[in-house]
Amino acid sequence: MMRFFAQKREGNYFILSKETLAHIKVARVEKENFICIYNEKFYECVLHNDLALIIKEIEENHEFQGEVAIACAIINTKRFEWMIQKATELGATRLIPLLTERVEQKLGEDLIKKVERWNEIAKNAAEQSFRNKPMQVDFPVKFEKVFENFYKFRYIAHEKVEYKINNTFFPQDSIFLIGPEGGFTDKEVQLALDNDYQLISLGKRILRSETAPLFILSRIEE
Known part of the structure; x- marks a missing residue:
């Protein structure tokens, strides 16, 4: 079943938004059951006079129990938006775009519209991946x-750290700092260390900025 917030x-x-109603009709599922997500809960619904009539609540929770924040340097627009989509699918609860010393990507003048777009990408990805929020x-x-x-646990990814083969998984209630192409400067790394x-x-390999968060998110303890 299709899912909509x-x-x-x-x-x-x-009450469904005009965009959601249009999506339902374009997808030709007006006569099929679908799922509405409301207050982090799932409800099986059917369309009735352009409203979503609730049939039943679905008792499922697909979220981490704790917070998992990714603070990632801003990179090329298409790659950054792809990362937003995939980080949402893998369960990140928050994304903090970072302006670091080596960030080269220009954000333009209408920052409000850009952040709205990023959140719309996250919402669409959450619907697709059956997330509660x-x-x-x-x-x-x-x-x-x-x-x-x-956050209780705080990490900064750095390519100069000696790699050790192990089965490390990261805890929830964590924040992870991911640098841009070229990595963090020594000054930035030291500032992170000074903040615990x-x-x-x-x-062993150098991951791209959009790949690093996905590696981390795939290794979060459930």
Whole structure:
């Protein structure tokens, strides 16, 4: 069944956005059951007078129990948006776009519209991957501002860390810093260490900025 986020409930119905109604009709599923996601819960529904009539609640939770935040340097637009989609599919709860010393990508003037687009990508990916909620994409922040966010476990990926073969899995309630092409500067790494971040290796090979978060997310303890 197709899945859609609903923003408002009235009695036994969900009010659907114009975009969602158009999607349902374009996909030709007006007469088929579909799932509405509301307040992080799933409901099997059917379309009735352009409203989603609730048939039953589906008792499932597809989210991590704790928070998993990715603070990733901003890279090429297409690659960054692809990473947003895949990070959502793999369960990240929050993405913090970082402006680091080696970031070269220009964001343009209408930053509000860009962040809205990023969150729309995350919402669509959350619907597709059967998540209870979309990943939150923040406004970009300068590197030093990321340390104002507190997580129990704090990591920074760095290519110069000696790689050791093991079966390491990362805990939830964590934040991971991922650098741009060229990596973090020594000054940035030291600043992270000064804020109690732990250096981690992501393997023997150098991963691209959009690949590193996916490697990490695939190794989160359930």
